[in-house]
Amino acid sequence: MAGPSPARPRPAKAAKASKSALPALIPSDNSYLQRILxxxxxxxxxxxxxxxxxxxxxxxxxxxxxxxxxxxxxxSFKLRGAYNKMVNLSAESLAKGVICASAGNHAQGVALSAKKLGCRAVIVMPVTTPKVKIDAVLSFGGEVVLHGDSFTDAYGRALELEREQGLTFVHPFDDxxxxxxxxxxxxxxxxxxxxxxxxxxxxxxxxxxxxxxxxxxxxxxxxxxxxxxxxxxxxxxxxxxxxxxxxxxxxxxxxxxxxxxxxxxxxxxxxxxxxxxxxxxxxxxxxxxxxxxxxxxxxxxxxxxxxxxxxxxxxxxxxxxxxxxxxxxxxxxxxxxxxxxxxxxxxxEVGEHREALFAITIPEERGSFKRFCELLGPRSVTEFNYRISDANKAHIFVGIATQKREESLKLAKTFAKHGFETLDLSDDELAKLHIRHMVGGRSELARNERLYRFIFPERPGALMRFLSSMHPDWNISLFHYRNQGADYGRILVGIQVPRGDNTALRAFLDSLNYPFVDESNNPVYKQFLG
Incomplete structure (x- = not known):
């Protein structure tokens, strides 16, 4: 490494130090202060x-x-350290070229620095590196080698190439x-x-x-x-x-x-x-x-x-x-x-506790879905996943807009108090990553089902208006809704309409005055849900 060596390591100590003790921790020759200046x-x-x-x-x-x-x-800040290291290299070292291992940001710093100094730069990056970082390195003229799943994996390969090709290693941090x-x-x-x-x-x-x-x-x-x-x-x-x-x-x-x-x-x-x-x-x-x-x-x-x-x-x-x-x-x-x-x-939204996620079990009977929605009151629903699957019970995956964690705990108690078995999934990684996208599937109970896509204005009460307008003899057999923060919400709903009741169905659709598309004959629906 170029330049004077840093101060010798000191004996082990705690991570925290009192303010009065801190000045004594600085190397006596202030080598890093001088280096930075x-x-x-x-x-x-x-x-x-x-x-x-x-x-x-x-x-x-x-x-x-x-x-x-x-x-x-x-x-990224990485440009600072990379250039300061490379500009202090000898002309001979620069002529041979440099190599580094990086998850992406240090790589760009080295590549741009090499372009500025007119030398070759080989960059070893983990295969998990975002494409935007790889493309950026290539745009600066760097040679990219993808290896391993982490920085440590890429680092080992870079050391091998350093020896094989006589390059100068530019460490991303330990220099x-x-x-x-x-x-x-x-x-x-x-x-x-x-x-x-x-x-x-x-x-x-x-x-x-x-x-x-x-x-x-x-x-x-x-x-x-x-x-x-x-x-x-x-x-x-x-x-x-x-x-x-x-x-x-x-x-x-x-x-x-x-x-x-x-x-x-x-x-x-x-x-x-x-x-x-x-x-x-x-x-x-x-x-x-x-x-x-x-x-x-x-x-x-x-x-x-x-x-x-x-x-x-x-x-x-x-x-x-x-x-x-x-x-x-x-x-x-x-x-x-x-x-x-x-x-x-x-x-x-979950990270800010602005969304609570629940798995709710409701009795599979007419009106229970609407009764559950009434408990939500004026709260904004961010997601609703439901598919009829059992003759006695139904499972709902629901997201609800909240302001703090305590609110989701209060909601869970309210649902349970009214007879709805509730599982709070707000901190469940499996639910957040996968389950919320997997609710649904085929159902033998979904007879006489008609499938519709609706678009309606995002405002409190819009969902209840939809449910209240339905005929009491109809059953909802599928429901998916996700609030993406837009002005209009999008619902996919399956409605079990008795045969010959098309006139009432048409009256219901007209009364809503919401744009809709009949997806009952969509081949994707027939393949995965019908």
């Missing part, structure tokens, strides 16, 4: 904005600022020059906001960003807390700090692919262990909700790793009851595959 990043990187998240701040009762690293030319480059993020934060800051929340993958940020902040403003954030299924740094040594995870969650690291770096572990005040672990649903929060404030869409800091602030405020404090979240990346937005939108 002298880092060359602005040949390719820009000074990103520190923007207030006005809506989120108002909702949380605290000032929240977003350090917008998603504004970088490669939509002093890379750490120093990432530390310029903190340098900008303190320059841009010279007033009080209570805490800076930093996503952790391998630990390069938080190491640089902590080294700079603790050297100049030790009263500011540096809080690391990881997902619960990719918490290698948190486990390592607790164990007092680096811990290798057997598997990592891949939703936040930018932080999917099985083993953190030696140097990043040392710095994080010594300087970071606290950690927050967040779940997938909370990250999805945070992506939505940032979009509402900025109209920008972050990748999951980029939203970890925001998710952590919300969780931290809820757990500690903070009021009137100032927090900074580093929005460290925005390389999101468009196709993933469908999943994010689906899970954001």
């Amino acid at each position: 002298n880092a060359r990043v602005y040949d390719v990187a820009i000074e990103t904005s520190l923007s207030p998240a006005k809506s989120l701040s108002k909702r949380l009762g605290n000032k929240v600022f977003l350090k917008r690293e998603d504004e970088q030319p490669v939509f 002093p020059d890379v750490i120093a480059g990432q530390g310029t993020v903190a340098m900008e934060i303190l320059r841009q906001h010279q007033g009080p800051i209570d805490a800076v929340f930093v996503a952790i993958g391998g630990g390069g960003l938080i190491s640089g940020v902590a080294a700079y902040i603790k050297a100049l403003r030790p009263e500011i807390k540096v809080i690391g954030v990881q997902t619960k299924d990719s918490d290698a740094m948190v486990r390592s700090v607790k164990a007092g040594k680096r811990v290798t995870l057997a598997d990592v969650g891949l939703f936040s692919d930018g932080t999917a690291v099985k083993l953190v770096g030696e140097e990043t572990f040392r710095i994080t262990r010594e300087l970071v005040d606290d950690f927050v672990l967040v779940e997938t649903d909370a990250v999805c909700a945070a992506i939505k929060d940032v979009f509402e404030d900025t109209r920008s869409i972050l990748e999951p790793a980029g939203a970890l800091g925001v998710a952590a602030i919300k969780q931290y405020v809820a757990e500690h009851g903070c009021k009137g404090q100032t927090f900074v979240a580093i929005t460290c990346g925005a390389n999101m595959n468009f196709d993933r937005l469908r999943f994010v939108a689906e899970r954001a």
Whole structure:
């Protein structure tokens, strides 16, 4: 590695440290402070904005600022460390070319830096890397090699290619020059906001960003807390700090692919262990909700790793009851595959406790479905899945708009009190990922069934109007509804109409005045549901 060696690792200590003890943790020669101040990043990187998240701040009762690293030319902070490492390489090393392993963002940083410096760049990426990141690397002239399911897998292959082809390895996080480059993020934060800051929340993958940020902040403003954030299924740094040594995870969650690291770096572990005040672990649903929060404030869409800091602030405020404090979240990346937005939108409501999911068992008798709907009152229904299947009982999968977790618990008690067996699925991963899309199927009980698609205005009471207009002798044998946040809702409903009752059916359809399509002869219906 180019440049002077960092200070020697110090003895093991707790992850948290008192404010009075923090200055003593900085290397005596201030090597990282000097490295950060002298880092060359602005040949390719820009000074990103520190923007207030006005809506989120108002909702949380605290000032929240977003350090917008998603504004970088490669939509991630990784450009800083990659370029600072490469610009310090010898001419001979650059002539041979560089290689790196990356889940995507570091890869783009290396590729763009190589283009700027005029050298070859080979990028080894996990096969799980989003296509948008692969395409970006190729657009900068990088050579992509896909290998393994995680960063650690790609890292091993990159080391092999380094030896085989005589390339120079550019580590994504465990290198002093890379750490120093990432530390310029903190340098900008303190320059841009010279007033009080209570805490800076930093996503952790391998630990390069938080190491640089902590080294700079603790050297100049030790009263500011540096809080690391990881997902619960990719918490290698948190486990390592607790164990007092680096811990290798057997598997990592891949939703936040930018932080999917099985083993953190030696140097990043040392710095994080010594300087970071606290950690927050967040779940997938909370990250999805945070992506939505940032979009509402900025109209920008972050990748999951980029939203970890925001998710952590919300969780931290809820757990500690903070009021009137100032927090900074580093929005460290925005390389999101468009196709993933469908999943994010689906899970954001649950993550914010704005949607409760239930499995309801109702007696299979006329009027029971309507009686259940009456219990919902003015609440907005976000999803309804029902298919007649048993002569005595029916099962419904229903989503209901809520404001907080306590509301879903209250609803469950209300349903049970009125004789509807209820299972709260709001925290059930199987239900959220799969079951909600699998309710239905063929039914021998669905005789004389007519299938219709309806479109009606999204407003409270629209569903009850639909049910109240039906003939009392008709039975609903299938029902699917999903509120996607549009102005109009879409319903698929199966109605069992006695033979010869077409006149009454036509009168019912006309009275609704809702656009509809008769799907009774649709071949897809006949194949899967009829």
